[in-house]
Amino acid sequence: xKYTIKETERAFQFKKGRFExxxxxxxxxDLLGNTEIIRAPLDAPLHTRFSEVQLASFAKDASFAAExxxxxxxxxxxxxxxxNDRYINSLTAGSYVYWNTVKKHTFHICDLTxxxxxxxxxxxxxxxxxxxxxxxSVCVPEFSKGLLYFQRQLERILDPGMYYFWNTxxxxxxxxxxxxxxxxxITGQEILTKDKVNIRMxxxxxxxxxxxxxxxxxxxxxxSQLYIAVQMTMREYVAGCxxxxxxxxxxxxxxxxxxxxxxxxxxxxVEILETGIRDIxxxxxxRDIMNTVLIAEKRAQANVITRRExxxxxxSLLNTAKLMDENKTLYKLKExxxxxxxxxxxxxxxxxxxDLLAQLREIIVTRE
Numbered sequence: 001x002k003y004t005i006k007e008t009e010r011a012f013q014f015k016k017g018r019f020e021x022x023x024x025x026x027x028x029x030d031l032l033g034n035t036e037i038i039r040a041p042l043d044a045p046l047h048t049r050f051s052e053v054q055l056a057s058f059a060k061d062a063s064f065a066a067e068x069x070x071x072x073x074x075x076x077x078x079x080x081x082x083x084n085d086r087y088i089n090s091l092t093a094g095s096y097v098y099w100n101t102v103k104k105h106t107f108h109i110c111d112l113t114x115x116x117x118x119x120x121x122x123x124x125x126x127x128x129x130x131x132x133x134x135x136x137s138v139c140v141p142e143f144s145k146g147l148l149y150f151q152r153q154l155e156r157i158l159d160p161g162m163y164y165f166w167n168t169x170x171x172x173x174x175x176x177x178x179x180x181x182x183x184x185x186i187t188g189q190e191i192l193t194k195d196k197v198n199i200r201m202x203x204x205x206x207x208x209x210x211x212x213x214x215x216x217x218x219x220x221x222x223x224s225q226l227y228i229a230v231q232m233t234m235r236e237y238v239a240g241c242x243x244x245x246x247x248x249x250x251x252x253x254x255x256x257x258x259x260x261x262x263x264x265x266x267x268x269x270v271e272i273l274e275t276g277i278r279d280i281x282x283x284x285x286x287r288d289i290m291n292t293v294l295i296a297e298k299r300a301q302a303n304v305i306t307r308r309e310x311x312x313x314x315x316s317l318l319n320t321a322k323l324m325d326e327n328k329t330l331y332k333l334k335e336x337x338x339x340x341x342x343x344x345x346x347x348x349x350x351x352x353x354x355d356l357l358a359q360l361r362e363i364i365v366t367r368e
Contacts, residue, residue, distance in 0.1 A: 001029065001030040001033060001035075002027065002028070002029055002030075003023070003027070003028040003029070003030065003035075003037050004026075004027050004028075005023050005024065005025045005026055005027075005028070005039070006025060007025045008041060008042055008043070008102075009025075009039050009040060009041050009042060010022055010023065010024065010025075010039075010040050010042065010064075010067070010099070011023040011037045011038065011039050011040070012037070012038045012040065012058065013028075013035060013036070013037060014035070014036040014037075014038070015034055015035055015036070016034060017036075019054070019057045019058065021061055021063075022058065022061045022063050022064045022067075023037070024063065040099075042099045042101055042102045043099075043102060043103070044099075045096065045097065045098050046058075046068065046097040046098065046099070047094075047095060047096050047097045050097075052095055055070075055095070055097050067099060067100060067101050068097055068098065068099055068100055069097070069098055069100040069105050069106075070095065070096065070097040070098075071091070071095075071096050071107045072095055073091050073092060073093050073094055073095075073096070073109070074093060075093045076093075076111065076112050076113050077093065077109055077110065077111060077112060078090055078091070078092060078109075078110045078112055078134060078166070079091040079096075079107045079108065079109055079110070080107065080108040080110065080125065081096075081105065081107055082105070082106045082107070082108070083103045083104070083105055084103055084104050085104075085106070087124075087125050087128060089132070090129060090132055090134050091107070110166075112166050112168050114166075114170075115150060115165040115166045115168055115170045115172050116165065116166075117135065117163075117164045117165055117166060121164070123162075123164075126164040129164075130164070133167060134166070134167055135164050135165065135166060135167055136164070136165050136166075136167050136172055137162065137163065137164050137165075138158065138162070138163040138164075138165065138172075138174040139161075139162050139163075140158045140159065140160045140161055140162075140163070140174070140176060141160060141176065142160050143160070143178065143179055143180045144160060144176050144177060144178050144179055145157055145158065145159065145160075145176075145177045145179055145212060146158030146159075146163075146174045146175070146176055146177070147174065147175045147176075147177060147213065147216050147217065148163075148172070148173075148174050149171075149172070149173045149174065149175070150170050150171070150172060151170055151171055152171070152173070154213075154217055157213065158174065175216055177209070177212045177215075177216055179208075179209065179212065180208075181206060181207070181208050181273065182206070182207060182208065183204060183205065183206050183207075184204070184205045184206075184207065184226065184227060184230060185202065185203070185204050185205075185278075186201075186202070186203040186204070186205070186227070186230055186231050186234060187202045187203075188200055188202065189201050189202075189203065189231065189234065189235065191234075191235055191238050191239055192239060193238065193239065193241060193242055193243050193246060194239065194240055194241055194242045194245075195242045195243055197243045197282075197283070198283060199243070199246070199280060199281065199282055199283070200279075200280075200281040201234070201238065201277060201279065201280055201281070202277075202278040202279040202281075203230070203234050203275065203276070203277060203278065204275065204276050204278050205230050205261070205272065205274075205275045206272075206273040206274045206275070207226070207265065207270050207271060207272050207273055208270070208271050208273060209269060209270060209271070210266070210269050210270060210271045211269040212269070214269045215268060215269040215270065218269075219268055219269065222268050222269070222270065225268055226265060226268055226270055229261065229264040229265060229268070230261060230275075233257055233260050233261045233264060234257055234275075236260075237253065237256060237257050237260065238253065241253065243282075246277075246280065247280065250276075250277045250280075253277060254275050254276045254277055257275050258272055258274065258275045261275060
C-alpha cells in the first residue's frame with residue numbers, strides 16, 4: 001500500500017496498534033499491510049485530537065519533539081496563547097500541544113491567585129480577555145472615586161480611570177462615589193403651620209461628603225437616610241412657624257434649618273452646604289384671601305399717592321397765584337404765554353374790518 005504525506009501535514013505510523021514514528025512529507029509503502037497511518041494537519045492543535053497518553057508516546061520521537069511545543073497550565077494559572085507574536089486566546093488549566101512549524105506558538109503564564117492585574121499588562125489584551133470572560137473591567141468616571149471590594153471587603157480606593165481584574169473565585173465589585181457637590185430636592189411636602197394652615201413646600205439642599213469612604217462602607221443607604229433627615233428637619237421647624245412668618249422670613253428659616261441639619265448629617269459623614277425654600281404652595285381659599293388683601297393694600301397705596309400728588313399740585317397752583325398777584329410783569333408774561341399757546345392751535349384766522357393787532361391790543365388793555 002502506498003502512502004503520500006503532504007507538506008501541510010504529518011503522519012503517525014502505528015504497527016499492530018503500537019506507535020513507531022512520525023512520518024515526514026513524502027511517499028511511503030506498506031508491503032505487508034500491517035501499518036496504520038493517522039494524519040495530523042499542521043494548523044490544528046494536537047491535544048484536541050489525541051489523548052495525553054498518546055501525546056506522551058509521540059514525544060519520544062525526536063522529530064515530533066523538534067516540531068512541536070507543549071505547555072502545562074496548572075490550577076490558579078492562565079496561559080496567554082500567541083501565534084507569531086500575535087495574541088490568539090487564553091488557556092485554562094490543562095495540557096496543550098501545538099505544531100511549531102508553520103506558525104510559532106508562544107505562551108505567557110499569568111498567576112490567578114490574586115485578582116490584581118499588573119498596570120504593565122497590555123490593555124488591548126485586557127479587552128480581549130474581558131470578552132472571553134477571563135477578566136472584569138471597572139471604569140471610574142472623572143470627578144469620582146471607586147471603592148474596590150474583594151469578597152465584599154474594602155480593598156482600596158480607585159482614582160478616575162479604567163481598571164482590570166482577573167475573573168476568579170474572588171468576587172470583585174466596585175462602588176462609584178461622585179465627589180462633586182450634589183443637590184437634593186424635597187418636593188410636595190404637606191405641612192400644617194402653627195396657625196393651622198395646610199401648605200405644601202418644595203425644599204432644596206446642597207451637600208458634599210465629609211468622608212465618602214465611611215459614608216459608603218459604614219452607613220446603609222446613606223442617601224435615603226439623608227433624605228429623611230432633611231425632610232424631618234424641615235417639617236419640625238416649619239410646623240412651629242405661622243404662615244406670615246414663613247412668607248416673610250424664608251431666608252431666616254432656611255438658615256435655621258441648615259444649622260439644625262448640619263448636626264443630623266454629621267453622623268452620615270455628609271456636610272450640608274446650603275438649604276433653601278424653593279416654593280410655597282397655598283390652598284385655594286387662602287390664596288384667594290391673600291390676593292384680596294394684596295389688592296386692597298395696593299389700592300390704599302394708590303389712593304395715598306393720588307392724594308399726595310393732588311396736594312402738591314394745589315400747593316404749586318397757590319404759589320403761582322401768589323407770585324402773579326404780587327408781580328404784574330409776571331402776570332403779563334403768563335398771559336402772553338397762554339396767548340401763544342392759543343395761537344399755536346389756531347389753523348385759520350378770518351379778519352373782518354379793522355386791524356388784527358389793534359383788536360388784540362384792545363383785548364389786552366381791556367383786561368388790564
